[in-house]
Amino acid sequence: MSPQSAFAPLPAIIRRDLLLAMRRRGESLTPLLFLLMVVSLFPLGLGPDPVKLGASAAAIVWVAALLSVLLSLERLFRSDFDDGSLEQFALSPCPLPALVLSKVVAHWLVSGLPVVLAGPILAMMLNLPGHVAWTLLHSLALGTPILSLVGSIGVGLTVGLRRGGILVSLLVLPLYVPILIFGAGAVQAASGGLPSDAHLLLLGAQLALALVLAPIATAAALRISMS
Amino acid sequence: MNRIVQFFHKTVSPEYFYWLSGKLIPWFIGIFVVVLAFGVWGAFTAPTDYQQGESYRIIFVHVPAAYMSMLIYVCMAVAGFIGLVWHIKLAEITAVASAPIGAAFTALALATGSLWGKPMWGTYWVWDARLTSELILLFLYIGVIALYNAIDDHRKAARAVAILALVGVVNIPIIHFSVEWWSTLHQPATLSKLDQPSMHPDMLRPLLIMIVACTIYFPGILFMRIRAMLLRQERRSRWVARLLGEEGT
Amino acid sequence: MSFSEFLYMGGYGFYVWSSWGLFFLVVFGNLIYTQSFYRRTLRETRNFLKRSRNKS
Structure with a gap:
């Protein structure tokens, strides 16, 4: 088998996962709705003072985004693990880390990208000025893929367990x-x-690192979970 | 070279290790107690610090505990790596057995850190870079222990733990750096750190002795745990039957 | 230095002694706990072997 055909399944996996997400639109939108609700809870708790809200907006949006990605992580490998497709993936000539990466990309497109796009709306709700909203968009665009990648390791380790959900947050949140x-x-x-360039550059560096290392770790974790 | 490989394989066989560690543990613990006695004596005869007064004597337990918390995490990751790559059962068990010991030292470092902080900062808890990283390290240890307990199969759980420990050890420098960065951005730099820029030799010596004592303590307690875990996991094997059969008669 | 002065630790007695107390608690508590864990495992393993021998 030529190397090209070994990697041929990757776009197919992404297409399949996106199609599945489109079929279950309600479920796919849950993380986004969760994010919006959590963020709108904060003004109710903190009070509507725009200055106070603006000061804590960064933390509110980021913690909410982090939790919503965490919430959506469980779906990442669950159905493939249950119906046995994951074992077929592991047996296929395509390297498992590459397959994992394409699964994570699809997962990010479904649950991470909406969070990124919701960033400016949330910024408006929390009284952040325009250029700050722009930075928020950038930081979310760089940060949410890392959340999905690092999270996939935790999911890979716990996918075979009945009560994996809460354990994933315990494993992944410190990371x-x-x-x-x-x-x-x-x-x-x-x-x-x-200037926020330094923060964004460091986020980018983490993204590069996670992009290379996380799929390998996740693939190893999945192999253990399937053994 | 061949002889080294042979020696290595012999040492990592559960039966031989069980026997060897049984012989070594009293030595480790004995030497630890002696060194600890020197450390305690030195810690309380060292001169009083002109800035912190007597409260700096907490540092003699805080710094070794913090040092052990990181050393044990690295040991856990190295053992996990060896276990993953060469499928050595003993290395897997070493990784698993390290976690609770490391968590205990991390909790100790946190507790003594805040006991030191109360007279120095006026509150038990300050979001200081060191204490915060130590707290996240405790969370990482808790994750490792929780993951091990969640998986029923010992071998599978140990291999999962090894991966998590490796992921953690790659992340710890990043976490450490990010927390340092975060704390310098958010806090005035006047806050005194736990480490002194230069310690008087009379104060440094007991500190080093305490660190050495803890480093000797670790293999002692680790081997004790490993022996118990080996016995439990290998109870169906022939060597356990032989060992206990002999002891039983 | 008198003994009470030594205990007083220049006003920091509570913090110094509770830190050292915790240290000894963790270090020696761990030793005692692990030893009892080992003893218990030894006993359980013996019982397990006895049971399996009786069965066969």
């Missing part, structure tokens, strides 16, 4: 700390009138 710090830090720097 999300740097993403939260740089993501929310970028927005905070921008709203303080400081």
